Amino acid sequence: MTTYNSRDEIILKEKWNLTDIYPLVADWENDYSLVKNLTPELKGFDGEITDGKKLYQYLSKKELASSLLQKVYVYSMLQVDLDTRDTFAQSMLARVKQLSVEFSSASSFFMPFLLSLDESVLKSYIKEEPKLDYFSDDLLESYRYKSHVLNKEKEEILSQLGEAFSSPSNTFGMLNNADIKFGEVTNDDGTKVELTRGMYSKLIEDDDRRKRKEAYKAYYKPYLQLKNSIASTLAGAIKNNVTLSKIRNYPSALEKGLFGDKVSKEVYDNLIATTKRKISPLHRYAEIRKAKLGLKELRQYDLSTPLVKGVKQDIPYDEAYAMMLKALAPLGAEYVTILKKFKEERYIDVRETAGKRSGAYNLGLYGVHPFILLNHHDDLNSLFTLVHEMGHAMHSHFSAENQPRITAGYSIFVAEVASTVNEVLLINHLLNNTHDLNVRNHLLNHFIDQFKGTFFTQVMFAEFEKTTHEFSESGTPLNAEVFSKLYESLFRQYYGDEIVFDDEVKYGWSRIPHFYRPFYVYKYATGFAAAIHIAEKILDGDKKTLNTYHEFLKSGSTDYPLELLKKTGVDLSTPEPIENALKKFEQLVEEFSAL
The missing domain is CATH 1.10.1370.20 (Oligoendopeptidase f, C-terminal domain)
Structure with a gap:
């Protein structure tokens, strides 16, 4: 396994090409400003939707704002994930998160409004404005939620309480990721060092049982110490x-x-x-x-x-990729050809570097392509992770290529199918x-x-x-x-x-x-x-x-x-x-x- 001190040492074909989303940060700023300006316009539709034409204007504007918001969010998130210490990327992401709250608040009136309409009225709107066909399935699906959506005022209150409701989760996240300090384990040279999560995942698989036990006890130590505080956050989340x-x-x-x-x-x-x-x-x-x-x-x-x-x-990574292509041959030539392109066109960020987000994921960005984050270690586990994430990526690719934006996303319920196949x-x-x-x-x-x-x-x-x-x-x-x-x-x-x-x-x-x-x-x-x-x-x-x-x-x-x-x-x-x-x-x- 090769260790990299910085991203500069990694060959270009093993790094994301984020210019596929925005060639320049100035382009990101332009889209950010567009969403910022569209948000109050959406709020302006509150109380004004009285016919099919107005309904279509609102929905098409909301889809535009939503797609731009996703794009600016993904770009800033990917930048942060490449180096979580990058303060400029962090500030971009913080701005988008705030914008996302404003967008959510501006459009919170719509669902209560929609469900206040009689279904026959909605169908008459769809009939009078043919362009609403694109949104019709989603609109009619909303009626399934009719008994679970409150009036406009209550929905506005719930929207504002969102942050309070997520407080137990946020508190646990801070405890778990920022505050917890694990116990100490013995290094190969006999010195004591503080355990990290990365060390734990390796030590718990170690051949030496004494090392496994020591790591296990050190890993659980803070959880036992904080058991009552964590129980309070979990009880709060459940309540x-x-x-x-x-x-x-x-x-x-x-x-x-x-x-x-x-x-x-x-x-x-x-x-x-x-x-x-x-x-x-x-x-x-x-x-x-x-x-x-x-x-x-x-x-x-x-x-x-x-x-x-x-x-x-x-x-090695190139060998792992070749093995994957052979293994997935039963899925057909088209599947394998597309997978080759993912590697050639830099959809994958391969190597672990200081500050990079740990783990692995696929993120499909409609209108662009999937982005796959890895921390590849040139071993069997990394081969399985690669094959798993490329299953997600191919699912994202095929859905985006064959569906309009409104139906391109797939439910988490089916998300693990393609990766596990x-x-x-x-x-x-x-x-x-x-x-x-x-x-x-x-x-x-x-x-x-x-x-x-x-x-x-x-x-x-x-x-x-x-x-x-x-x-x-x-x-x-x-x-x-x-x-x-x-x-x-x-x-x-x-x-x-x-x-x-x-x-x-x-x-x-x-x-x-x-x-x-x-x-x-x-x-x-x-x-x-x-x-x-x-x-x-x-x-x-x-x-x-x-x-x-x-x-x-x-x-x-x-x-x-x-x-x-x-x-x-x-x-x-x-x-x-x-x-x-x-x-x-x-x-x-x-x-x-x-x-």
């Missing part, structure tokens, strides 16, 4: 969500969380129930892990270290092209652990969210003790009795940022299950599934997520896709055990 659900007349917070995607409570419950019914292979894997590591007691800090030693694959194709390609038993075992171990993290852990988190919201709705006080008791119970149910619990296990809830974005994590698991179903069919040579999958990638938000998936042969209202995914997991564990 806020429950209160908003009541204010907006939803039967429960869960149903509010599922409403936008038109997902029934049964789909959520079915995911949890089916997983728990078929949990035994995960318990079996814990037994295998204990035996492979030769331990008398398996503890939480033993769950991430690779079970196959001595396989350190060095995969790519990963399943990759693991299949790698397994088919290795003759080294140790490497094969290593790959199986990698995929099993990924399955565990993306599926089982997320289902456990989903059950934790559901139960804590139900506690709040029934008036049960939420505090560190309640959270810890529930989390420990769930961890035992999912991961089995083979694990000996350290005190830290039950405080796992305190370090999960996703809990501040309720009823989101289950989508990782449903997306993962759907992707396994689709990928297995494609690998079996099922041409119909390949064709419907390509249609799915091009569909954006032209239908509700469950309906889009049904067209590919995945029906998440039944246990079948979940059962198929769990069957695949069982096969992986069996093969790994036999090897």
